[in-house]
Amino acid sequence: MITIATYADRYFGGVDGLWREAFSDDAPRNTAAIAIPQKQQFQPELFLVAIEEDEVIGSLMAGYDGHRGWISRVAVRQTHRRRGIARAMFEEIERRLAALDCPKVNLQVITSNAAVVPVYERLGYLVEPRISMGKTLPSGGALKTP
Numbered sequence: 057m058i059t060i061a062t063y064a065d066r067y068f069g070g071v072d073g074l075w076r077e078a079f080s081d082d083a084p085r086n087t088a089a090i091a092i093p094q095k096q097q098f099q100p101e102l103f104l105v106a107i108e109e110d111e112v113i114g115s116l117m118a119g120y121d122g123h124r125g126w127i128s129r130v131a132v133r134q135t136h137r138r139r140g141i142a143r144a145m146f147e148e149i150e151r152r153l154a155a156l157d158c159p160k161v162n163l164q165v166i167t168s169n170a171a172v173v174p175v176y177e178r179l180g181y182l183v184e185p186r187i188s189m190g191k192t193l194p195s196g197g198a199l200k201t202p
């Protein structure tokens with residue numbers, strides 16, 4: 057049976073392996089060792105995993121900034137794709153975001169991964185005319201020690 061759960065420390069290795077498989081070209085700042093401890097400090101209840109027999113087979117991160125919800129780190133193990141696992145994670149995260157009164161959810165797709173757009177369209181997301189911009193801050197997202 058597949059369950060959608062909030063991330064917990066015991067899932068670290070499973071998420072790390074999933075992300076290495078799904079995001080092989082990831083920037084170092086996105087690796088599990090950096091991104092997960094950071095996420096644990098901000099809305100940790102918006103970091104979901106899909107679990108089958110205690111094995112991580114999917115992940116989805118979200119955040120709500122008070123204006124928009126943002127979704128990232130959407131991944132499902134290659135062996136488990138096209139079985140509705142991404143859909144189940146989206147249903148759960150949208151339920152949690154709606155409970156926070158989040159009015160709209162956004163996500164970004166890198167151009168080289170445009171093949172994934174039809175998946176998001178099936179999940180109700182529309183391609184919107186936007187130019188996406190970003191800036192990496194000098195701290196590089198390093199965790200501050202208290």
Ligand SMILES: CC(C)(COP(=O)(O)OP(=O)(O)OC[C@H]1O[C@@H](n2cnc3c(N)ncnc32)[C@H](O)[C@@H]1OP(=O)(O)O)[C@@H](O)C(=O)NCCC(=O)NCCS
Nearest residue numbers: 078130131132137138139140141142143165172174175178
């Ligand atoms: C994108 C990804 C998370 C989808 O996960 P999944 O569990 O296979 O998706 P689901 O089975 O829940 O499918 C959701 C919907 O998309 C459709 N779909 C899934 N894969 C598809 C594909 N390759 N092409 C077209 N439609 C697809 C499904 O049919 C389903 O629609 P339906 O319920 O109306 O039939 C998975 O392919 C993945 O991990 N890809 C690599 C990582 C990645 O690119 N992540 C996105 C970063 S932006």
